[in-house]
């Protein structure tokens with residue numbers, strides 16, 4: 086009967102709702118983190134502190150960005166005006182940066198430290214700590230760039246044309 090189908094349907098829906106709630110909870114983006122990230126990005130992006138180098142790389146005034154926290158992610162203006170994450174370690178920064186643009190429809194993806202993931206607030210895509218996609222709808226991992234610390238202590242971000250070390254594939258972004 087109709088009511089039989091209905092009672093079979095409800096627990097299933099409840100499970101699905103519960104699963105969605107769990108996914109949302111694990112990847113919940115603290116509002117302050119998002120606001121902090123955007124505030125940093127806009128202040129970093131509009132000053133003279135980011136300049137284009139002849140090589141097409143960009144440098145970033147170290148004062149503007151990186152705390153010395155281990156395994157933190159700082160949003161900075163990188164190549165072609167895109168936002169990139171630098172990754173801090175106890176010894177400085179990692180030698181790659183992660184493009185913050187979601188490969189689904191282009192939202193800026195916040196880093197969620199508590200989940201150790203990048204979690205897109207727009208449609209729920211998730212990327213691991215190195216920007217490799219682990220949950221759709223995003224079809225591809227976040228793009229990479231090289232980083233290097235200049236003699237001045239500033240940080241240069243430059244193109245990454247080589248193989249993607251996370252997937253072993255040619256880079257889709259170059």
Ligand code: FES
Pocket residue numbers: 187188189190191192205206207208209210221222223
């Ligand atoms: Fe990120 Fe759609 S833009 S999931």
